[in-house]
Amino acid sequence: MLQAIGLTSSPRRDLPPAVDDLSFEARPGQVTALLGPAGSGKTTALRLMLELEPGRGVTYFRGRPLHRIAQPASEVGVLLGDVPGHPSRTMRSQLRMLCAATGVPAARADEMLRAVGLTGLHGQRIGSLPRAIDRRLGLASALLADPHALLLDEPGAGLSARDNAWLHELLRAHAVEGxxxxxTTDDPKDAARNADRVVTVADGRLVAEQDVADFARTRLRPRVAVRTPHAARLAAVVTQEARAARRTVEVITEQGNRLSVYGSDCAEIGETAFRHGVLIHRLSEEVGDTDPRPSSVPPGPTPAGGRAPDSGGAAVVHEAERPAERRPTRSPLRPLRYEVRRLLGVPATPLVAAAVLIASVVISVVLARSGRTPLPTVLAGWPALSPLPPAALGAGLLGAFSFADEYRYPALTTGRGAVPRRLGLLLAKLTVAAAVALVLAVLVVAADLQVLRLVYGGELIPVPENWPTLCASWLGLIIGCAWAGVLGAGVFRVAAAGVAAVLVVPVVLAPLLGKVGSGPSGRPIAGLPARLREFVSVEWPAAVDRWLAGALRVVAQPVGVALAVSLTALLCAYLFTGFRRKARW
Known part of the structure; x- marks a missing residue:
């Protein structure tokens, strides 16, 4: 049982709320249509039910609100608009990523592709999908965790009659299984044909809640659709003959040269047109819509709260009983696996890595040609004109993509109700970004070293004695830039902000801190590793001392201090904006 009670959206400025005290229910084993014209509040009602939009009211999914369900994806499957995925991601990659988010095995992705008839199209990109295939993929995403309830916003919009029939067969099969x-739909005939129960809304309020038989009897009636260049003349003669014969016939002039005639049939209209010499271009019988508004509720008193008398008995709560606080739902159940699949499922990752390797190799060969550039600078491919080496820029860009894609293509937000600002997802992104940065840093140095030895000879490329310190500096710089990209994009929700957060370290913070720290030096930290070993009373190899000393020298440098300050500020901003967003809801 799905019960929506007192749904009311937060009004914007001086406008009335898009949904105002809406209460209805959808029963298990049945297909329920939420019917209303465009702008009637259907989509807003769904978003309120899913706690994706601030407002009042509560929705119970088998007796529990969504924020109290441990695994929401196993309770409700959602399809709002188009499939929210990166356009260059394949259908299989999209579903496998959502498998990690919902905590189901990856094999479920292929099962759902077969279930919706997309077996041979699993490698097709999301951005190139036609409307019909996009709907099928959206249903596969909604059914991925085998949910009990399905909430779909205009699932048949833009589909052909054949695809629409297939869609409703699938929905009917889900209802038959309990x-x-x-x-939602704006077509009364669609609701009468495919639903068991129809909830009619208009202007954000409930109009009626009926079984499909009652809906068809009170809302729909047969009519004759006529198209003629002499619409006014035909309407006049049909009305005149109906009055003479004392028959109840209603003629409504539609847009253009069309008429809708209620209370007659094609034979009578055709004979009338023939007798009066009226040319007819089209004559057909169809089912018309009476188009009710809130004032045309079926006879009988309506209880407070806006429920129709045949609503099925769902309770209505008063204003004070509605929860005023929205709790954000959970992040992916397997965030680390989700993040790995998100990273590897788009071509941007290998393209950025390849561009970084090529640029680093070319720059290192050019820098080594003069023989005056220090070897660490040559291996890093870091020209004096660039604020950062290509590896640092590439790691920062990949880190910025990790959060920017969540907001630009919100697979989590609309598909599963998860909030990208959850700490579990942040830790997974930071971990994956650090791993990618580490691999990128090692590959760049290895590729540059091999190319330099190939071009200039191995004897001219010696290994420096302070290589532990250099390695610590290099790895710290690349990983720090990757984390700055992640946090910058997480705070400002765009990839450009993540890249800007990376560039601000060498361009602004490092020179500023260099000037601040240009005074007399403080106490030395050379003996800190030994003192730390004595403090913890643990013996470790001498190599650990060298690595610790190198790491401390990195942190003590202006770039290291600037990077640490930037990461701390970004993390605080990320946490602050996350808590502020929760407080608003």
Whole structure:
């Protein structure tokens, strides 16, 4: 049982709320249509039910609100608009990523592709999908965790009659197995044909909640659709003959040269047109819509709260009983696996890595040609004109993509209700970004070293004695830039902000801190590793001392201090904006 009670959206400025005290229910084993014209608040109602939009009211999914369900994806499957995925990601990659988010095995992705008839198209990119295939992929995403309830917003919009029939067969099969199906539509005939129960809304309020038989009897009636260049003349003669014969016939003039005639049939309209010499271009019988508004509720008193008398008995809560606080739902159940699949599922990752390797190799060969550039600078491919080496820029860019894609293509937000600002997802992104940065840093140095030895000879490329310190500096710089990209994009929600957070370290913070620290030096830290070993009373190899000393020298440098300050500020800003967003809801 799905019960929506007192749903009310937060009004914007001086406008009335898009949804105002809306209460209805959708029963298991049935397909329920939420019917209303464009702008009636159907989509807003779904978003309120999923706690994706601030407002009042509560929705119970088998007796529990969504924020109290441990695994929301196993309770409700959602399809709002198009599939929210990166356009260059394949359908299989998208579903496998969502498998990690919902905590189901990766093999479930292929099962759902077969279930929706997309077996041979699993390698097709999301951005190139036609409307029909996009709908099928959206249903596969909604059904991935085998949910009990399905909430779909205009699932048949833009589909052909064949694809629409297939869609509703799938929804009917889910309902037959005991599931609850709720979908929105603006077509009364679609609701009468495919639903078991129809909830009609207009201007954000409930109009009626009826079984499909009652809905068809009170809302729909047969009519004759006529198209003629002499619409006004035909309407006049049909009305005149109906009055003479004392028959109840209603003629409504539609847009253009069309008429809708209620209370007659094609034979009578055709004979009338023939007798009066009126040319007819089209004549057909169809089912018309009476288009009710809140004032045309079926006879009978309506209880407080806006529920129709045939609503099925769902309770209505008063203003004070509605929860005023929204709790953000959970992040991916397997965030680390989710982040790895998100990273590897788009071509941007190998393209950025390849561009970094090529640029580093070319720059290192050019720098080594003069013979005056220090070897660490040559191996890093770091020209004097660039604020950062290509490896640092590439790591920062990949880190910025990790959060920017969540907001630009919100697979988590609209598909599963998870909030990208959850700490579990942040830790997974930082871990994966550090691993990618580490691999990128090692590959760049190895590739540059091999190319330099190939071009200039191995004897001219000696290994420096202070290589532990250099390695610590190099790895710290690359990983720090990757984390700055992640946090910058997480705070400002765009990849450009992540890249800017990377560049601000060498361009602004490092020179500023260099001037501040240009005074007399403080106490030396050369003996800190030994003192630390004595403090913890643990013996470790001498190599550990060298690595610790190198790391401390990195942190003590202006760039290291600037990077640490930047990461601390970004992390605080990320946490502050996350808590502020929760407080608003």
């Amino acid at each position: 599931g609850t199906v709720l979908y």
